[in-house]
Amino acid sequence: MSETTKKDESFSNEISEGDKYFIEQRDLILQDISQSMDSILNNLNGLNISLENFIAVGKEFESVSDLWSKFYAGVSTVDDAQTSEDNITENT
Structure with missing residues (x-):
């Protein structure tokens, strides 16, 4: 395991500051997209529940x-x- 850690450290030393900044920003944007998708999914589930209730009332x-x-x-x-x-x- 120490060999992979040394490889990771040597790889991270080879990355320029611009690349590090890019990777950090990319990760932040991916997290934001993931949170937005979760929010959309939750809202769609709420809409689905409302539509099911609407249909149930109509059937009554x-x-x-x-x-x-x-x-x-x-x-x-x-x-x-x-x-x-x-x-x-x-x-x-």
């Missing part, structure tokens, strides 16, 4: 919607039948 009202549509269909049928009867009696 589906049966009520079906009931009202049947009611309106029945009322319009009765109105149509009543209008037909009125037209027949007026024509005779």
